[in-house]
Amino acid sequence: MFEKIDHIGIAVRDLDRALRFYRDQLGLELKEIEEVDEQKVKIAMVPVSESKLELLESTDPAGPVGKFIAKKGEGFHHISFRVSGLEDKLKRLKEQGVELIDHEPRYGAGGAKVAFLHPRSTGGILIELCEH
Numbered sequence: 001m002f003e004k005i006d007h008i009g010i011a012v013r014d015l016d017r018a019l020r021f022y023r024d025q026l027g028l029e030l031k032e033i034e035e036v037d038e039q040k041v042k043i044a045m046v047p048v049s050e051s052k053l054e055l056l057e058s059t060d061p062a063g064p065v066g067k068f069i070a071k072k073g074e075g076f077h078h079i080s081f082r083v084s085g086l087e088d089k090l091k092r093l094k095e096q097g098v099e100l101i102d103h104e105p106r107y108g109a110g111g112a113k114v115a116f117l118h119p120r121s122t123g124g125i126l127i128e129l130c131e132h
Contacts, residue, residue, distance in 0.1 A: 006082040006112075006130050007045070007052040011065050012074050015044055015057040022046050022053065034109050041065045043109045054080070054109065078116070080128035086113050089129060093117065105131070 012018040015033070022028050023046070031045040031052070040063025044055040056077055058066035068077060083089050086105050094100055099118035108114035108130060117127040 001084050003082040003084065005051050006080040006128075006132075007054045008079055009054045009056055009077040009126075009128070010075065011056050011058075011069050011072075011077040013057070013069060015042055015055055018055050018057075019044055019046075022055065028053070035059065036109055038106065039064060039108070045109065078126035078128050080114075080130050083129045083131055086115060086129055086131040090115055097121070 010018070019030060023030050028046045028048060031047050033042065033044045035042045037059075040058060040060035042057045042059055044057075046053040046055065056065045058064075058069060060066055061070065065077065090100060090103065090105070094103070099121040100115065101118050102115035105113040105115045108128075110132070112130045112132050114128055114130045117129070119126050
């Protein structure tokens with residue numbers, strides 16, 4: 001079951017510069033900053049009502065976000081939907097022919113279980129499913 005939009009991921013070159021805009025100019029509150037070593041990324045979570053903005057700064061140019069920025073520049077990276085029963089959801093999507101990046105959940109920011117769907121199957125949008 002899809003519960004809500006959990007967050008929108010935004011790739012940034014410089015997290016401090018991005019926070020000056022989102023926090024200082026827009027007046028949004030920074031919840032936390034966390035490094036996810038497996039993804040080679042430093043993440044700032046900025047709540048907006050029931051959802052969040054996830055600002056993503058690469059800690060390694062060879063990581064997923066580093067490669068994304070090198071190819072496409074800063075900006076919209078992914079949308080994340082909160083789900084329950086992530087493993088079952090992945091199984092059903094695969095059976096329906098959706099191309100999965102992650103066939104098994106892995107751990108993401110905040111200890112959530114996450115899995116990504118390939119943009120080739122989603123109209124060009126990187127979609128993350130997350131379960132808290």
